[in-house]
Amino acid sequence: MEFFETVEKRASYRNAFAAQEIPEADIRKIVTAGLHAPSGYNFQTTSFVVVRDPELRGKLAELLPTPATKTAPVILVAVSEQKINRAQGAASFAFDTQDYAAAVENIMLAIVAMGYAGVWMDGMSRMNDVDSEIAKLLSVPDGKWVRSIIPFGVPTKEVVQKEKKSFEERVVWEHF
Numbered sequence: 001m002e003f004f005e006t007v008e009k010r011a012s013y014r015n016a017f018a019a020q021e022i023p024e025a026d027i028r029k030i031v032t033a034g035l036h037a038p039s040g041y042n043f044q045t046t047s048f049v050v051v052r053d054p055e056l057r058g059k060l061a062e063l064l065p066t067p068a069t070k071t072a073p074v075i076l077v078a079v080s081e082q083k084i085n086r087a088q089g090a091a092s093f094a095f096d097t098q099d100y101a102a103a104v105e106n107i108m109l110a111i112v113a114m115g116y117a118g119v120w121m122d123g124m125s126r127m128n129d130v131d132s133e134i135a136k137l138l139s140v141p142d143g144k145w146v147r148s149i150i151p152f153g154v155p156t157k158e159v160v161q162k163e164k165k166s167f168e169e170r171v172v173w174e175h176f
């Protein structure tokens with residue numbers, strides 16, 4: 001799919017997925033798009049757990065029960081670590097949030113480009129300590145934490161992007 005068409009077609013899909021497995025080559029291609037994202041100091045602080053096992057997926061869906069999590073053939077879990085550049089003159093803050101957001105957006109676009117649909121679930125995975133429960137379930141090591149989960153697959157319903165504000169509402173030339 002052409003790049004700008006992919007960007008325009010990308011939308012959060014929260015409905016049920018078809019009971020159709022995703023070939024491993026497609027999963028690798030999608031996750032690799034995330035690995036190619038930029039990261040502060042190229043620290044590459046985001047890693048991913050690919051959850052295909054039906055039992056594990058079922059447990060994830062119990063923690064986050066939605067039509068998408070209950071039916072997705074694959075659930076990706078983005079995991080962050082915090083790394084600060086201690087070199088002299090370097091910015092002394094971590095970029096893990098920016099790093100994982102860039103990686104996840106690449107993945108969302110790759111999902112669409114490959115003809116699938118999915119949703120970036122972040123707010124929901126942080127509520128009520130669900131992220132810690134997911135970390136326990138997936139044996140996420142100390143020092144790394146769960147940021148978002150991305151159920152994806154073949155959609156069974158139309159994928160519709162929410163309306164975006166106009167260019168004029170969000171962009172100014174030169175200054176506000």
Ligand SMILES: Cc1cc2nc3c(=O)[nH]c(=O)nc-3n(C[C@H](O)[C@H](O)[C@H](O)COP(=O)(O)O)c2cc1C
Pocket residue numbers: 010011012013014119120121122123124125160161162
């Ligand atoms: C940081 C972030 C957190 C999000 N968390 C959730 C979430 O927990 N659950 C959910 O259903 N969608 C979540 N979304 C998807 C947004 O709700 C969605 O992108 C937004 O409503 C715009 O719709 P669109 O993606 O179709 O353009 C999240 C998106 C982002 C970028």
